[in-house]
Amino acid sequence: MKYDFTAIEKKWQQKWKEANAFHAVTGDATRPKFYGMVEFPYPSGNGLHVGHARPYTAMDVVARKKRMDGYNVLFPIGFDAFGLPTENFAIKNHIHPAIVTERNIKTFTSQLEMLGYSFDWDRVVDTTDPGYYKWTQWIFLQLFKHGLAYKTSMPVNWCTSCKCVLANEEVVNGVCERCGSEVVRKEKSQWMLKITEYAQKLIDGLDSVDYIDRVKTQQKNWIGRSTGAEVNFQTTEGDVLTVYTTRCDTLFGATYMVIAPEHAYVEKWKDKLTNYDEVAAYVRKAASKSDFERTELAKEKTGVRLEGVRAVNPVNGKEIPIFISDYVLATYGTGAIMAVPAHDTRDFEFAQVFGLPIIQVVASADGALVDLSKEAFTDVATGVMVNSGFITGLSVEEAKAAMIEYLEKNNIGHAKVNYKLRDWVFSRQRYWGEPIPIVKCDKCGYVALPESELPLLLPDVESYETTDDGESPLSAMTDWVNTTCPCCGGPAKRETDTMPQWAGSSWYFLRYMDPKNPDALASKEALDYWGQVDWYNGGMEHTTLHLLYSRFWNNFLHDIGVVPYAEPYYKRTSHGMILGEGGEKMSKSRGNVVNPNDIIDEYGADTMRTYIMFIGDFAKAAAWSSKAVAGCKRFLDRVWNLQEQCGQDDAYSPANEAAIHKAIKKVNEDIEAMKFNTAIATLMALTNDFYANGCTKGDVKALITMLSPVAPHLCEEMWENLGYAAEGMICQQKWPEYDESKTVAATVEVAIQVSGKLRASIQAPAEIDDAGVVALAMEDNRIQKQSEGKNLVKQIVVRGKDKKIKLVNLIFQ
RNA sequence: GCCGGUGUGAUGGAAUGGUAGACGUGACGGACUCAAAAUCCGUUGGUGGCGACACCGGGCGACACCGUGUGGGUUCGAGUCCCACCACCGGCACCA
Numbered sequence: 066m067k068y069d070f071t072a073i074e075k076k077w078q079q080k081w082k083e084a085n086a087f088h089a090v091t092g093d094a095t096r097p098k099f100y101g102m103v104e105f106p107y108p109s110g111n112g113l114h115v116g117h118a119r120p121y122t123a124m125d126v127v128a129r130k131k132r133m134d135g136y137n138v139l140f141p142i143g144f145d146a147f148g149l150p151t152e153n154f155a156i157k158n159h160i161h162p163a164i165v166t167e168r169n170i171k172t173f174t175s176q177l178e179m180l181g182y183s184f185d186w187d188r189v190v191d192t193t194d195p196g197y198y199k200w201t202q203w204i205f206l207q208l209f210k211h212g213l214a215y216k217t218s219m220p221v222n223w224c225t226s227c228k229c230v231l232a233n234e235e236v237v238n239g240v241c242e243r244c245g246s247e248v249v250r251k252e253k254s255q256w257m258l259k260i261t262e263y264a265q266k267l268i269d270g271l272d273s274v275d276y277i278d279r280v281k282t283q284q285k286n287w288i289g290r291s292t293g294a295e296v297n298f299q300t301t302e303g304d305v306l307t308v309y310t311t312r313c314d315t316l317f318g319a320t321y322m323v324i325a326p327e328h329a330y331v332e333k334w335k336d337k338l339t340n341y342d343e344v345a346a347y348v349r350k351a352a353s354k355s356d357f358e359r360t361e362l363a364k365e366k367t368g369v370r371l372e373g374v375r376a377v378n379p380v381n382g383k384e385i386p387i388f389i390s391d392y393v394l395a396t397y398g399t400g401a402i403m404a405v406p407a408h409d410t411r412d413f414e415f416a417q418v419f420g421l422p423i424i425q426v427v428a429s430a431d432g433a434l435v436d437l438s439k440e441a442f443t444d445v446a447t448g449v450m451v452n453s454g455f456i457t458g459l460s461v462e463e464a465k466a467a468m469i470e471y472l473e474k475n476n477i478g479h480a481k482v483n484y485k486l487r488d489w490v491f492s493r494q495r496y497w498g499e500p501i502p503i504v505k506c507d508k509c510g511y512v513a514l515p516e517s518e519l520p521l522l523l524p525d526v527e528s529y530e531t532t533d534d535g536e537s538p539l540s541a542m543t544d545w546v547n548t549t550c551p552c553c554g555g556p557a558k559r560e561t562d563t564m565p566q567w568a569g570s571s572w573y574f575l576r577y578m579d580p581k582n583p584d585a586l587a588s589k590e591a592l593d594y595w596g597q598v599d600w601y602n603g604g605m606e607h608t609t610l611h612l613l614y615s616r617f618w619n620n621f622l623h624d625i626g627v628v629p630y631a632e633p634y635y636k637r638t639s640h641g642m643i644l645g646e647g648g649e650k651m652s653k654s655r656g657n658v659v660n661p662n663d664i665i666d667e668y669g670a671d672t673m674r675t676y677i678m679f680i681g682d683f684a685k686a687a688a689w690s691s692k693a694v695a696g697c698k699r700f701l702d703r704v705w706n707l708q709e710q711c712g713q714d715d716a717y718s719p720a721n722e723a724a725i726h727k728a729i730k731k732v733n734e735d736i737e738a739m740k741f742n743t744a745i746a747t748l749m750a751l752t753n754d755f756y757a758n759g760c761t762k763g764d765v766k767a768l769i770t771m772l773s774p775v776a777p778h779l780c781e782e783m784w785e786n787l788g789y790a791a792e793g794m795i796c797q798q799k800w801p802e803y804d805e806s807k808t809v810a811a812t813v814e815v816a817i818q819v820s821g822k823l824r825a826s827i828q829a830p831a832e833i834d835d836a837g838v839v840a841l842a843m844e845d846n847r848i849q850k851q852s853e854g855k856n857l858v859k860q861i862v863v864r865g866k867d868k869k870i871k872l873v874n875l876i877f878q
Numbered sequence: 879g880c881c882g883g884u885g886u887g888a889u890g891g892a893a894u895g896g897u898a899g900a901c902g903u904g905a906c907g908g909a910c911u912c913a914a915a916a917u918c919c920g921u922u923g924g925u926g927g928c929g930a931c932a933c934c935g936g937g938c939g940a941c942a943c944c945g946u947g948u949g950g951g952u953u954c955g956a957g958u959c960c961c962a963c964c965a966c967c968g969g970c971a972c973c974a
Contacts, residue, residue, distance in 0.1 A: 116898090282882060283969060291973075310974060323974090366972085393973045410879080411972050485973050605968080674917050679902070681891055685883095686967085690890065694900050702917090743892065746901035756918085816897040821955035823897050847941090862955055863896050872896050874954055 066786075068705040070669030074778040077176060086796055087132075087183040089139035091591050093577070099136035100595050102574060102634075104603035104611070105143040105190070107566075108169035109150055113176040114653070115659045115677070115689070120602050120640045120672045123683060123741060125182045127600065128632040129774035130736050132183075133800040139595055140183055141577040143190035144170050148566040149227065152497035156529045160268035162497045166193055176661065180670050181777055183796070191218040192569030197576060198499045199520035200586040201568050204618060206502055206513050207625060213259040214491065216511060220352075221490055228531040229495055252351070253535070256501060256562060260617045264288050264484040266631070267616055276637040277684075280608050287609040289485025291637045295402065298322065298376040301384070302337055306330065306376055309398030309483055312405060312445075313472065314464035316380050317453040318426035321386045323368065323415070326351035327395035340372040344389060346458045351391045366392055373786065377719035379477045380454060390415065398483055406728045413441035426453045427461060489614065491565060494537040496529040498563030506550035506557035515551050523563075526878060537561040570611050571618040574598050574633055581701075592628055603636040613636070638739060641685040643677075648688040659689050671776035672698040677743035678775055700745075701779055703752050704772065706782050712761045720758035722807055724751055725767050729803035732771045741775070748772055749755040762787055767801050798816050806866060818874040819851045831869055834863045838870050852877045 081087065103124045106117055118794045128140035146166045155162040159723055170191065171655040177184065190197055208214040222231040226246035260267075270286055271281050293311035300306055306322065324330060326348045338344055347369045368390030375384045392411055393402050406416035406423045416423055428434050434451070435442045442448070445461045455471070456464040472478030492501070502514040502521045507514055524537050539561040540546060550557035572586065578595040579587035603612070612634075619633035644650055645657030652658065664673045675696040681687040712718070717725050728751045728765050735744035751768060766787065773780035773795045784795040792798065817825040825847040829838050839860050841850055855877035863872040 279882065279969090286881060286970060289970090289973065293974080308974080312974075390972095392974095394973065397973045404974085409974065411974075414972090485972075487969095608969085680891095685891095687890075690903070692903050693890065699917095700902085706917090742890095743901080749901055754913075814897085818897080818955070821896090821953090826897065850941095859954060861896090863955095865896090866894075872955095874896080876954055 066705075068702055068779070070133065070671060070778070071666075073782045074179070074181060074670050077778045077781045078181060079780070080794070081183070081796070082186075086794065087128075087138070087140065087185050088186045088187065089141075092594050093137045096135055096137040097594060098139065098599075099128075099131045100130065100139045100597070100599045102141065102577070102598045102601045104601075104607065105145050105570070105573060106173060107148060107150075108144045108146055108166060108173045109156060110165070110169055112169075112172050113661055113807070115664075117178065118661055118673065119643055119680075120604075120684075121182055121381055122180070122677050123640065123739065124246050124600070124602050124680065125180075125674075126736060126741060126774040127739075128183055129777065129796060130800065132796065133770075133774070133798060135555050135799070137489075138189075139184060139577065141188045141190075141580075142182070142184040142186075143174065143188075143573055144192065145566065145570050145573070146170065146191055146193040146469070147498045147564075147569055149229075149285050150498070151497065152495060152529055161525070162529065163193065166191075167822065179665055180648075180674065183777075188577050190573055190576045190580050192499075193429075193497075194571065195520040195522055196581070196583065198569065200576065201499050201564065201572070202502045202514075202519050202521060203516060203586065204572060204622065205499075205564070205568070206516060206519075207627075208258060208621065209503065209513050211217055211621070211625065213262060213621065214256060215259070216254060216256050218252060218254045219257075220250040221253050221255055222248045223253070224248055225316045228535055229493055230490060250354075251535075255490050256560075258489040258491045258617075260489045260614070261484060262487050263617050263620055264290065264486045265482075265804070266620050267486075267613065270616065270620065270632045274632050274635055274637070276634075277639060278640065279605065280637055282613070283608045284584070284606075287486065287613065288483060291484075292482050294472060294478050295399065295481045296472060298379060298403065298547065300377070300387070300867060301375045304330065304332065304333070306387070306401055307399045308401045308403045309465050309481060310403055312408065312465075313468045313478070314450060314456065314459075314461050315405040315408050315426050316378070316403065316468060317456075318405040318407050318424045319378055319385065320406060320416070320422045320424055321385050321404045322376050323390050323393045323402050323404055323412075324387065325393040325395035325400040326389050326391055328389070328400045330401075331389060332415065334371065334374050337373045338371055340369070344369050344371060347389060352867065354391070354824070365650055366390065366411070366418050368392075368415065368419070370419070379475075380471075386421075388415075388419070396487065397485065398785075399733070405438055408441055408443055410441050410443065413437075423682055424452060426451060426574055489617075491568075492562035494531050494535055494561075495563055496526060496538040498521075498565065499523075499568055500539070501560040501562055501564060503560040504548055504550060504557040505554060505560065506552060508555055509550055509552040509557075511560075512550055518551075521559075537563060539563070567611060567614050571615040572622070574615070575599070575619075575622075575628065586627070597630045597635045598633060600636045600638070601642060602638045605639045608639075638684075640683055641681075641687060643680070644686055644688040646689050646691065651689075657689075664694065668694060669778075670696045671779045674700060675745060675776050679745045681742055683739045683741060700752065701776060702751055703756070704768065704776075705779065705783065707752070707755055707760060707765050707768070707835060708786055710759075711755075711765045712759070714761040715763045715766070716761060717763050717767065718759065718761045721751075721760055721764050725764060726803045726805075726808040728771065729767070729801050730805075730808065733800065733803075736774065744777060770795060770798055770801050773798075805867065812870050813871075815870050816872040817845065817848055818872065819848065820876055821874060824848060824851055829870065833870065835860075835870075838862065839875070842875065843875050848875070 099212040101122050101124050128138050131138050151162045151165050154165055206853055215567055221234050224231055224241040224246055226244045227241060241248055268285060268290060290845050291311050293309060295307050295309050298306045331348060335341055368388045371387045374387055377388050378385055404412040406412040407425045408427055423437055425434055425437055427442060428451045430447040432449050448461045450456045450459050450464045456467050459467060469480050500521045500523055502510050524542055526542055532540060546559050548557055548559055575587050579591035582588055620631050622628045625629040645866055649655060676694045679697055728747050731747045732744045748771060755764060769780040769783050781795050811831055812828045813831050815827050815829045816823055817827060825845045828842060829841055857875060858878045859876035861874040862870060865871045
């Protein structure tokens, strides 16, 4: 019988559909629930990429396995369809983006179906569907009503090519993440979301979830919590200049201060500065620099001394100069620092350039002064304070505490926590996104649209292009823009910016629970039943963007009582990239892109699935190998051919029994731990055993049951061919049971070491005791050779998890 | 610079501190075949001498030593743990 994968795969995809086999039942109390999720794709015109197939297949295997374990599984899919590529395609080809989106979704859907994924197709969400974005807008209004959405004029990242504002997260190495063009700073009025308000919650929440460590540390670093103090410096002009420092212990070593070029005091002190022209010139120059120039290119420290104003060090009363320099950021802390060149690398460099005094206040552990001629001394672990008045002699940690106490007592400062995290720039001057449901009234200011008017539909426009002055295409639609104020009834204008692509993906996991609900983002019943996403797998590149944003929204929704859990995802894992055949990134220009459709045509979806799971460690990058794909097809052929040569017995054959029980255990554990490659290796080895030993129908039944999450179509067909159709489809079967006692054969192989070196390997009865196995080992002639003329002084007997002896180590002297 | 990760045959990769290299690829040998493909069976980390078969070619067997980026250490025993270093990859990057 030939393995006609094309016909088989079509047949079973149809049967699963007819049987509604992967339907998730909201409210089913008879089974435990399992909610597994993959990142929904952006439906680009290029179609599905092999990069999608890896995480999707992995979660599909997990979902299928969980069903076999008796869970009520929710494994949904959807489309994150707003966004630039579609819009750019629409502009170029004069097609409405909605039509492009619909077409792309169709292509993606057929490709996903071809791969045999067990999604619940009744729960598909599409972020561009008004029934969906109604609730995206609704959540925005809740954020607005709770003061977490605000509009402000600020310098933003402006992509010169996309003519669009970018979030900090979308700027990579000074260029636009999407198109690679230069990003400059531009003053614009923008909607912002106060994610900073949730900085601490987003750190604390990580303690209650099971994310891989890489994700946790990256999120923590991104949020960038630091603890320190704010310190007030009096100035000779009677102002108070407040700085933030993490090293208040070094206050006695502060020999000058620096404020950011954007600091308000530059203007405030305008009349008092004798060199204001020079200062103003520096401020202008700093403002015109892009972030890229300000960081990457400006290695050498620059700045201007503010002549005419000086500050007073609050702990020793010394007058110190004040500078402006672009190495101090306006957006962090107070935009001003106290500079301690002896113990901060950047301050040290600046002091070198300007010839400023360097006073050592931290010495090495033994109290000896350190050489400061070349670099700052920044060791905080062992340092001891010197030249520091009342904190002299304390360790750095003790000094920090003592100093904060002193500052607070004397009212010149206090402990303070700061975060690197910035608020989220939420406006885009583009067409293909959710309209922001706000109107601006001259009398009432920014007013929320009544919730009854949601969804605020995206109107049709003549042109999808951003206007020349960088405004949204919607701004040209005067009919739409001009409206009345919901508050006072007077004339008002609609907001013309749209939301960023991250909006729709920040809550889609909630919509899957109840995707068609017109009255709420999801019913309380559905939210309570499905709770958290139990397992969410996705790319590392989303760690500081999508993953953080969606945690923020969900935390907020929890705070206002909409969802039952603060944290949306219980477990987060991440997959490695699929590289091209030569180990390089797949790209059109390199011509090494693998199209899943081609693999399916040549070998079938089951081979594609098996290979993509077998390719290597799931968490690591892996290079495509067409040879290895053929190897996986060979494996499936070998499995297929077993059905014609196996015996008719339903029981396991004695020759394979132990291996089968071991495999059941191993594959079970491996799937749970995402070690798909070794799970498949185990099944390959088992298949090899079947060929070597012969096998029964029962043996094959066990094999295909275990293989079915990975290669479902083939296994369904074999299941039917072997005559098990009456028991239902294989995807509805229970995972086979294993018996620990049967995983061991009657005799075991025991490795015999002498002083830790392997010298022999002997067969021993499985039930032998320690003394018996040592005696047996001593009889072996290879061991006798090693022990000649010596006495046995020590023996170590090692047993495996199954309590059977694995290894004996003998020490002779 | 800071944070995280990785380093194992020709190759993708396996190994709760316990027989390093599972499984796949490639290569080599054999069976089947007129032949090839496919399939099936076997071999495959390096080095060394030894034994016997055979003897112009060759394969066979048992054994020893070395071997998981480098150098140390802990341990009866280290790819795995600790210390120092090297290389590569990812993230952040003047965040005071």
